[in-house]
Amino acid sequence: MTTSRLAEPATILIVDDEPLNVDLLEQELAEAGLRTLSAANGESAVALATRQSPDLILLDVTMPGIDGFETCRRLKNAAATRAIPVIFLTALRETFDKVQAFGCGAVDYVTKPFETEELLARVGVHLALRREIEAHRRSQATIRALVEDHRHGDAMIGRSPALARVRAQIAQVAPTDSTVLIEGETGTGKELVARAIHDASARRERPLIRINCAALPRELVESELFGHEKGAFTGALQQRRGRFELADGGTLFLDEIGELPLDTQAKLLRVLQEREFERVGGSRSLRVDVRVVAATNRNLRAEADAGRFRADLYFRLNVFPLTLPPLRERREDIGALLEHFARATARRLGRPGPRIAPAFAARAQAYDWPGNIRELENLVERALILSGGGELDGVELFPAHDRQAPARDVDAATGTTLESVESAHIRRVLDSTGWTIEGERGAAVRLGLNPSTLRGRMRKLGLHRPR
Numbered sequence: 001m002t003t004s005r006l007a008e009p010a011t012i013l014i015v016d017d018e019p020l021n022v023d024l025l026e027q028e029l030a031e032a033g034l035r036t037l038s039a040a041n042g043e044s045a046v047a048l049a050t051r052q053s054p055d056l057i058l059l060d061v062t063m064p065g066i067d068g069f070e071t072c073r074r075l076k077n078a079a080a081t082r083a084i085p086v087i088f089l090t091a092l093r094e095t096f097d098k099v100q101a102f103g104c105g106a107v108d109y110v111t112k113p114f115e116t117e118e119l120l121a122r123v124g125v126h127l128a129l130r131r132e133i134e135a136h137r138r139s140q141a142t143i144r145a146l147v148e149d150h151r152h153g154d155a156m157i158g159r160s161p162a163l164a165r166v167r168a169q170i171a172q173v174a175p176t177d178s179t180v181l182i183e184g185e186t187g188t189g190k191e192l193v194a195r196a197i198h199d200a201s202a203r204r205e206r207p208l209i210r211i212n213c214a215a216l217p218r219e220l221v222e223s224e225l226f227g228h229e230k231g232a233f234t235g236a237l238q239q240r241r242g243r244f245e246l247a248d249g250g251t252l253f254l255d256e257i258g259e260l261p262l263d264t265q266a267k268l269l270r271v272l273q274e275r276e277f278e279r280v281g282g283s284r285s286l287r288v289d290v291r292v293v294a295a296t297n298r299n300l301r302a303e304a305d306a307g308r309f310r311a312d313l314y315f316r317l318n319v320f321p322l323t324l325p326p327l328r329e330r331r332e333d334i335g336a337l338l339e340h341f342a343r344a345t346a347r348r349l350g351r352p353g354p355r356i357a358p359a360f361a362a363r364a365q366a367y368d369w370p371g372n373i374r375e376l377e378n379l380v381e382r383a384l385i386l387s388g389g390g391e392l393d394g395v396e397l398f399p400a401h402d403r404q405a406p407a408r409d410v411d412a413a414t415g416t417t418l419e420s421v422e423s424a425h426i427r428r429v430l431d432s433t434g435w436t437i438e439g440e441r442g443a444a445v446r447l448g449l450n451p452s453t454l455r456g457r458m459r460k461l462g463l464h465r466p467r
Helices: 019-031 042-052 069-076 098-103 115-152 163-173 190-199 218-226 262-274 299-305 311-317 331-349 357-365 372-387 418-432 443-447 452-462
Strands: 011-015 034-040 057-058 086-090 108-111 179-182 208-212 252-257 291-296 322-324
Touching: 011 019, 011 042, 019 034, 019 115, 034 042, 034 057, 042 057, 042 069, 057 069, 057 115, 069 098, 086 115, 086 179, 108 115, 163 190, 179 190, 190 208, 190 252, 190 291, 218 262, 262 311, 299 311, 331 357, 331 372, 418 443, 418 452, 443 452
Parallel strands: 011 034, 011 057, 057 086, 086 108, 179 291, 179 322, 208 252, 252 291
Antiparallel strands: none
């Protein structure tokens, strides 16, 4: 009979006091591409397993000295050998105590005389399962490390009443599985809030998967969300899992949800309602357990009323709305944010923590920050680079029209709207850059926005380059 080879090499420890049994097992396992070690009793098996860390142990039940059950218990009580799967070998068909075997930590058993194919099949299954468990543990460790890095580097900064209300809402909704819709201007920290919700939820040990709906080409949106089968379209050379599958058991953060194409919105609605979908080019329905957190800088209710966003999807997303205040409505947090970003940026650039000049702090307090926290962070970095170390003083970096006098609140009596103020500010910055959007000297950097976000705001505000 030809022995099939297992997919990956591994080391098997054979524990049996019968040399003929050991020889037979070594021969069959070697033909399957597996390495072997052997021990004649329980005490030497525990010592050898501790030193060599085999991938799996085949353990006889009846041996001189300590029997197989006690050997298994000792292996499972030791940290160095606890994770090694144990398969019992027994000739006692009628009297073998399966309850005791599984109770002491074994994963399976094979009766002697054994069929080679059955033995190799069981060994292969448990080797593959152990690899999956180890891969999962490594990924969980990586996720925890990334989460800790994010927590230490980007904590929610500030003690304003407006931020306190946001924190209270996060504490209320995080323990649930309810869908959350985060609304707020660009740069207010929507992704940070989504992460805070995930970290405070029961799903914190599972992945938080993010997708920026505005950054995806229209023809690839469905593939990114739901995955695709091999051959589903030109260039689909292999099966690919989408973000919903990757987030199974965890949280999916749909950033800039308002940019999602209408035809994809219908499919997203079905997933939210039924928790199932098909990959692009596939016919099999897949079920997932995913908590959805969506974010937008648009007024989705107005977009739905105008027919640019599905009303049924809006109401399905709007289970727990959470609106983030712009920075101009939490000015008491600006000082703490300046200190935080100055220290964090200095560490990243390998510089000592700078002192913030009073004039710079005063100007920051007066400025309206249309790009919100992201604009503040970018301006602090530019000021730190230009300062060369020492005092952080970059008043000249604020927009020229805004340096002369403190920023004023919009006067309702004049009929001036926030949108008109934003439009005028963006136009002035565009004029100053020659309507260049991207690059180090482009308007997007000046405003602390992503180029795609700036273009979206320009379209909404009707801003076009003069001819």
